[in-house]
Each structure stands twice: as structure tokens, then as C-alpha cells.
Amino acid sequence: MSALGTPRPSPLPAPPPGAPTVSAPEPQEPRSRKWIVWLVLILVGGLVVWQAAVKPRMEAQAERASAVSAIKAAKVFAGTLARTVRVSGPTSSQEYTSITAPIMRGPEAGRELTLLYLVDSGKIVKKGELIAQIDAKTLEDHIDDIGDDIERAEADVRKRRAEQAIETENLTQTIRVAQAELDKAILEEKASETRTVIDRELLKLAVEEAQARLNQTKADVAHKLQAHKSELRILEITKERHVRHRDRHKTDLVKFKMYSPMDGLAVVQMTWRGGEYGVIRQGDNVTPGMLFLKVVNPAKMQVEGQVNQSESSLFRIGQKARIRLDAFPELNLAGKVHSIGALAAGGWRQSYYIRNVPVRITFTEVHNKVIPDLSAAADVTITEEENVKQLALAAVRREEGKDVVYVRKGDQFERREVKLGLSNNTHAAVLSGLEVGEEVALEKPAIQMAALR
Structure with missing residues (x-):
């Protein structure tokens, strides 16, 4: 029975005895059957060859492509490259007024x-x-008490002035009496012609005595009047002291x-x-x-920062800066260097020999979220170049004293020497060796692929 389903031939009848034997013709296979068999054989052979040689090669290529694609890479691009120095510190206002008690x-x-x-x-x-x-309630009550003291002092002055007026009148009367006694003694002396020598001497002594008594009385009165003035002045000074005391508290009350x-x-x-x-x-x-x-004036804010004395020579007044706030990370405001300290200063918790130079960076953009006492960081632009080719510093390797990079070429990486120029913390300018758009590996390919194997 054929595998292709050819109809089975029917058996021939047996020939009679004695008759000549005639051989039956052999059946011929169709030509289409052979073609199909050869096609099947070719397909099976191709499958065996593909399984044995082509498939392992394709799998190796796919594995290699996967390993290459797993290596982190970055493109060389053209743009502005700036070298910056970060200055951190709190925010404050350039214009402010302090209110103290x-x-x-x-x-x-x-x-x-x-x-x-x-x-x-x-x-x-x-x-x-x-x-x-x-x-101010306590102070107002105290001022009222001092006012009472002033009124008492004024009453004391008036009382003492009245008492002194009476004493002055008594002293004046004493002077008048002494003057009258002197006048009487003088009149009696004028009538001394009829008296004896002894009487005349007695009258003369009486005149001298009356004169001395009058002079002494006048001197005593003068001293007493001076004492009166001193007493009044003492009372007036007491009053003035209370008045000054009250006026000072009134001045203090205004400041409340x-x-x-x-x-x-x-x-x-x-x-x-x-x-x-x-x-x-x-x-x-x-x-x-x-x-x-x-x-404070919120329109004139600044960052109060410090830089190490080794970096202070890089700063110049007017340099541009970009300022960020820790409280509002979405803000990126423009600023500039406003002032640089002339002398370095040490910190409270640092060794004495470690010195920092004060730097003030002002905001050139006004934003209502910028208030005093916020922690801020300003990236001050030291040097800037425009439209330069640049690449990530992570892609640069130092090998045999030269800067090299690994450039992607299809499913491989090519080692290439480069010449670099200006650089910052993340990128460097490419002077020669690379073109814009080329991809460079951020990790050394040999190490990465060995790890994948």
C-alpha cells in the first residue's frame, strides 16, 4: 500500500492449465510523487542545517545585541556649557527694619x-x-502715682514759701528794732555835753553796741534768707525729679x-x-x-552664603546665578552676585584655621514664595561657552595618560581618544574626536559584557 494513497490493483484470474504464461506489466509510479518526496527531503535537510548552524549563530547575535543595548550610553550634543560653583545659605532681605522691645x-x-x-x-x-x-496698664498706674507725688511736692513748696514769708517778716522786724535802738543811742549821745565824762563814755559805748547789734542782725537775716532759698530749691528739685520721672515714663508709654x-x-x-x-x-x-x-522688603531678597577661601578668587560681582529653594523645589529663579566679603571668617563649629568668605547673591526675579529664613542653594556661573559639543563626564576614561571614550558602532563599541576642554561637575566640552549625535558608553563595555556572560 502506497503512502500516497494509490488505489490497490485487483488480482488477475489464474490461467488455465497448459496455457502459456503471460507476465503482467509492472505498474508505473506517477512523476508527481517523486517531486513531493524530494521536496520533503530538502525541507528536512534545511531544518537540520538551520538547527545545527544558523540558529546558534542567530542566538549568539541576539545575545550580543542584547548585551550591547544593556550598556548605558549617552549622545554627544551641542549646547551651552557652564562651570558653576554652588553657594548655600538662608534667604534674607536687603532692606529691612528691626523692631525691638x-x-x-x-x-x-x-x-x-x-x-x-x-x-x-x-x-x-x-x-x-x-x-x-x-x-501699658502697670505703667499708666505708675504715672498716676508719680503725678500724686508731684502734687505733694508742689504743696510742700507752697507751704514752705508761706512759712518763710512769716520768718522773713519777723527778721525784718528784728532789724527795725535794732535800728530804733541805734537811733535812740545816737540821740542820747548828742546830749552828752551836760553829762559827766564817764556818762559820755557810756553813751558812746551804747552807740557802738547798738551799731554792732544792728550789723549782726542784718548779717543773720541775710544768712537766714539764703537758707530759705536753699530750702525752697531742695523742694523744687524734688518736684523737678518727680516731673522728669513722669515725663520719662510718658515717653516710654508712647513707645509701647x-x-x-x-x-x-x-x-x-x-x-x-x-x-x-x-x-x-x-x-x-x-x-x-x-x-x-x-x-522686610520682599522685593529685594538675597541668599547669605559662604564659600571656601580656596574658591573665593573665582567669584566676581555681577556673575549670574540660578537659585533653588529647598521648600519649593519647582522654583528656579535667576540671581547675581551682589557682594563678596573682604575678610574670611571662621565658623562656630569648625576649627579656627578653616575660613570661609561671605558671599551675598541677590534675586533678580521676584516671587511671592521667596520669604526670609528659607534654605537656598545658588549655582553661580563662573565660566560659560555657547554652542559647544559636550558629553557626560561619566563616559570619559583615563587610560595610559589619555582621555578615551567608547563609541557605539552598530552592535559594538569602538575605543577612541578625545580631547576635552571646559568641564563642570557633569559634562565636558569636546574639542576633537567626536561628532554631535554619536553615542558613547557610560560604562566600560568589556566589563559590562563580561558581567552579562
Whole structure:
């Protein structure tokens, strides 16, 4: 039976005995059957050859392509390349006014002051607006008490002046009596012709005695009047002292209401309260001279940073910068170097010999989210080149004293020497050896492919 389904031939009848034997003709296979057999054989042979030789080669190529594609690469591109130095520090305002608790001029200047009113931190205030007020009830009562002392002092002056007027009149009467006695003695002396020599001497002595008594009385009265003036002056000085005391407290009372000296943003300061560091608020006690509030101009903000003294020579006033804020990472604002410190300063927690130079970087873009006391970082542009070919520094290898890169060529990487120019922390300018658009490996291909194997 044929595998191709050829119909089976029917059996021939047996020939009669004695008859000549005739051989039957052999059946011929169709030509189409041979062609199909050869086709099957060819297909099977091709499959065997593909399985034995072609498939392993294709799998090796696919594995190699996968290994090459797994190596991280970056393209060479053209653009602006800048070398920058980062400066970190808090933000602050270039224009601000510090509001401190008043230092009282009165004798009771050392006592604590209680904030009766304090503007909310972050509020925009206008010039002349009330921003803080200190409780003045105790001081007002004290001023009233001093007023009573002044009235008593004035009454003492009036009383003593009246008493001195009476004493002065008595002293004047004493002088008049002494003058009358002197006049009497002089008249009696003029009538001494009829008297004896002894009487005349007695009358003369009486005149001299009356004259001396008058002079002494006048001197005593003068001294007494001077004493009166001194007593009055003492009482007047006491009164003036009370008046000055009151006037000083009245001046202090005016300072208990504080008004904004400029338009700006109110920034309440921090303090220790019960072992915790927090914002000063209404009802807290402040000491005279204590800073508790600032009014800043939010349109003129800056970053107060420091740079190592070894990098200070790279900075120049006017250099451009890009500023970022930790609190608002989406912001990227423009700025410039405003000032550079003339002297280096040491830090509190650093060794004495480690010195940093203060640098101030101002915001040239105004944003309402920029407020004082935010942590910021400014990338100051030291050098900048435009339209230069550049590649990632991670792709550069230092081999045998030369800079080399591995350039992708199909499914392979080609080692190539390059010449580099300006560089920053992430990229470097390509002077020769590469063209824009070429891909370079960020990892050494031999190491990467060996790891994949």
C-alpha cells in the first residue's frame, strides 16, 4: 500500500492449465510523487542545517545585541556649557527694619514687657500701621502715682514759701528794732555835753553796741534768707525729679505702641518658651532691647552664603546665578552676585584655621514664595561657552595618560581618544574626536559584557 494513497490493483484470474504464461506489466509510479518526496527531503535537510548552524549563530547575535543595548550610553550634543560653583545659605532681605522691645528711660527699666498685640507673621503691612503693642496698664498706674507725688511736692513748696514769708517778716522786724535802738543811742549821745565824762563814755559805748547789734542782725537775716532759698530749691528739685520721672515714663508709654516704618512683610522672630523653640506670639514676655519682629522688603531678597577661601578668587560681582529653594523645589529663579566679603571668617563649629568668605547673591526675579529664613542653594556661573559639543563626564576614561571614550558602532563599541576642554561637575566640552549625535558608553563595555556572560 502506497503512502500516497494509490488505489490497490485487483488480482488477475489464474490461467488455465497448459496455457502459456503471460507476465503482467509492472505498474508505473506517477512523476508527481517523486517531486513531493524530494521536496520533503530538502525541507528536512534545511531544518537540520538551520538547527545545527544558523540558529546558534542567530542566538549568539541576539545575545550580543542584547548585551550591547544593556550598556548605558549617552549622545554627544551641542549646547551651552557652564562651570558653576554652588553657594548655600538662608534667604534674607536687603532692606529691612528691626523692631525691638523699647528700652525704658525710667528707673524701672529692667522689668519684662508683655505683648498685648502682635501682627501675624507673613502679613503684608503698610507704613504707619500698628504692628505691636505692649501692655501699658502697670505703667499708666505708675504715672498716676508719680503725678500724686508731684502734687505733694508742689504743696510742700507752697507751704514752705508761706512759712518763710512769716520768718522773713519777723527778721525784718528784728532789724527795725535794732535800728530804733541805734537811733535812740545816737540821740542820747548828742546830749552828752551836760553829762559827766564817764556818762559820755557810756553813751558812746551804747552807740557802738547798738551799731554792732544792728550789723549782726542784718548779717543773720541775710544768712537766714539764703537758707530759705536753699530750702525752697531742695523742694523744687524734688518736684523737678518727680516731673522728669513722669515725663520719662510718658515717653516710654508712647513707645509701647509700635508702627511699621515701611511697607513690607512682617516676620516674627523665634524664642525659647518652656524649653521649646517657637515663634513669639501675643501674650509672651519680652525684655527691653529684645528683637522680636522684622519688617522686610520682599522685593529685594538675597541668599547669605559662604564659600571656601580656596574658591573665593573665582567669584566676581555681577556673575549670574540660578537659585533653588529647598521648600519649593519647582522654583528656579535667576540671581547675581551682589557682594563678596573682604575678610574670611571662621565658623562656630569648625576649627579656627578653616575660613570661609561671605558671599551675598541677590534675586533678580521676584516671587511671592521667596520669604526670609528659607534654605537656598545658588549655582553661580563662573565660566560659560555657547554652542559647544559636550558629553557626560561619566563616559570619559583615563587610560595610559589619555582621555578615551567608547563609541557605539552598530552592535559594538569602538575605543577612541578625545580631547576635552571646559568641564563642570557633569559634562565636558569636546574639542576633537567626536561628532554631535554619536553615542558613547557610560560604562566600560568589556566589563559590562563580561558581567552579562
